[in-house]
Amino acid sequence: MAARENSSPSCLYDALVVGAGIQGSFAAYHLAKRGQKTLLLEQFPLPHTRGSSHGQSRIIRSAYPQDYYTAMMKEAYRLWAELEAEANTSLQRPTTMLILGRQETPAFQSYWQTMQRHHVPSEVFTPQALARKYPDIHPHGGVMAVADLTAGVLFPDKALRAVQDQFQRSGGTLRDAEKVLSILPGNVITVTTNRGEYQAKRLVVTAGAWTSHLLAPLGLRLPLQPLRIQVCYWRAKGPSAHSHLEKFPCFLGINLNQEVHDIYGLPSGEYPGLVKICYHHGSPVDPDKPDQLDQASAVPDLQILQNFVKSYLPGLDPEPAVQERCLYTNTPDADFILDRHPRFRNIVIGAGFSGHGFKFAPVIGEILCKLSLEEEPPYNLAPFQISRFPASPKAAL
Numbered sequence: 001m002a003a004r005e006n007s008s009p010s011c012l013y014d015a016l017v018v019g020a021g022i023q024g025s026f027a028a029y030h031l032a033k034r035g036q037k038t039l040l041l042e043q044f045p046l047p048h049t050r051g052s053s054h055g056q057s058r059i060i061r062s063a064y065p066q067d068y069y070t071a072m073m074k075e076a077y078r079l080w081a082e083l084e085a086e087a088n089t090s091l092q093r094p095t096t097m098l099i100l101g102r103q104e105t106p107a108f109q110s111y112w113q114t115m116q117r118h119h120v121p122s123e124v125f126t127p128q129a130l131a132r133k134y135p136d137i138h139p140h141g142g143v144m145a146v147a148d149l150t151a152g153v154l155f156p157d158k159a160l161r162a163v164q165d166q167f168q169r170s171g172g173t174l175r176d177a178e179k180v181l182s183i184l185p186g187n188v189i190t191v192t193t194n195r196g197e198y199q200a201k202r203l204v205v206t207a208g209a210w211t212s213h214l215l216a217p218l219g220l221r222l223p224l225q226p227l228r229i230q231v232c233y234w235r236a237k238g239p240s241a242h243s244h245l246e247k248f249p250c251f252l253g254i255n256l257n258q259e260v261h262d263i264y265g266l267p268s269g270e271y272p273g274l275v276k277i278c279y280h281h282g283s284p285v286d287p288d289k290p291d292q293l294d295q296a297s298a299v300p301d302l303q304i305l306q307n308f309v310k311s312y313l314p315g316l317d318p319e320p321a322v323q324e325r326c327l328y329t330n331t332p333d334a335d336f337i338l339d340r341h342p343r344f345r346n347i348v349i350g351a352g353f354s355g356h357g358f359k360f361a362p363v364i365g366e367i368l369c370k371l372s373l374e375e376e377p378p379y380n381l382a383p384f385q386i387s388r389f390p391a392s393p394k395a396a397l
């Protein structure tokens with residue numbers, strides 16, 4: 001559990017951040033570095049595995065179909081390096097990432113063209129060159145690859161710890177095992193928890209899969225869907241294939257088996273000899289009841305993964321060796337929500353990271369910090385505005 005500081009529960013904070021996942025922790029870090037007296041509250045004892053920011057591996061990459069994400073990654077890499085220098089530790093391992101697809105697939109083309117437009121260091125592999133370089137991957141049906149040479153694997157547990165430590169070093173207060181129960185808006189916002197009451201001039205809500213629940217009493221109904229993701233680790237069928245797995249790249253397969261959502265993989269890391277391969281989608285779930293799935297809306301994720309492994313990675317045993325869980329919080333368009341509350345402008349929301357937000361966290365923290373200080377962040381934030389959702393929020397206010 002994080003150390004409790006001697007701050008009086010009734011004192012006035014410049015900023016209060018709800019939720020100490022990677023996004024809230026980076027928002028609090030930037031606020032504290034800007035001299036704001038900041039309180040970061042987390043409902044569970046830290047560290048915990050019940051949200052989205054735990055584990056040993058997340059992909060970092062510049063490759064995206066949309067310009068606005070690739071453009072943000074320049075600053076993200078710079079800020080990750082800054083945190084690594086401050087914390088005197090390494091938070092990532094460079095690893096090539098292959099975008100796998102067929103030349104005629106529009107989504108595959110979009111990745112490739114965006115990388116070219118932004119001069120992302122890259123390498124193109126024909127199906128033959130791909131088979132030569134990565135013998136574990138069977139690129140049948142004309143599957144080729146464009147490699148993002150800026151990519152890597154981030155270490156989420158270590159990163160979360162590092163940013164929270166630096167936040168506290170900058171004078172911030174972190175209280176875990178303290179759940180926010182209610183928010184009373186105003187020029188000075190009052191936040192009630194299971195342990196006390198706090199007041200703050202500005203509030204940042206980064207509550208992951210719990211965001212809708214927290215914001216509904218403030219008249220805001222956001223179309224956020226928590227999803228349960230099966231995180232699967234796979235072993236090689238025999239010892240000869242095993243040696244190749246150490247050279248395994250990160251990959252993102254675009255519509256290779258006609259799946260609706262992408263399939264992605266990472267090299268062996270948290271479990272020696274096992275590669276991580278997952279479906280970029282999951283089954284709707286209540287984050288407070290992660291073991292209860294509504295079978296009618298459950299997604300056959302495991303079956304989809306097994307079919308993929310059999311056809312594209314035949315050197316792997318098509319039964320996962322280890323299965324774990326994580327939560328996504330998806331918006332309908334898979335773009336984030338980074339915006340002020342439409343009525344209460346001193347409440348800022350960072351949510352809906354839709355399974356791809358970790359790599360951006362240092363920039364997202366900076367954006368949320370600037371929004372809450374009433375500054376204009378130097379990014380195109382139109383894709384992240386609440387007003388893009390029809391009938392929301394005015395109808396709900």
Ligand SMILES: Cc1cc2nc3c(=O)[nH]c(=O)nc-3n(C[C@H](O)[C@H](O)[C@H](O)COP(=O)(O)OP(=O)(O)OC[C@H]3O[C@@H](n4cnc5c(N)ncnc54)[C@H](O)[C@@H]3O)c2cc1C
Nearest residue numbers: 019021022023043051052053059180208326353357358359
């Ligand atoms: C399996 C998996 C793979 C992924 N792979 C990648 C990847 O390769 N690359 C990438 O960039 N991203 C990836 N992501 C996405 C990334 O991990 C998430 O976008 C990111 O972690 C979201 O962080 P968050 O802070 O919004 O949410 P969370 O980490 O869930 O944090 C929200 C926090 O708020 C707390 N909270 C909620 N309600 C309250 C309350 N009332 N009071 C106090 N605290 C509260 C919660 O307990 C939680 O700790 C992946 C996610 C998963 C699940």
Ligand SMILES: O=C(O)[C@@H]1CCCCN1
Nearest residue numbers: 059060264280355356357
């Ligand atoms: O954000 C990422 O880079 C990965 C890609 C695939 C799905 C999970 N997240």
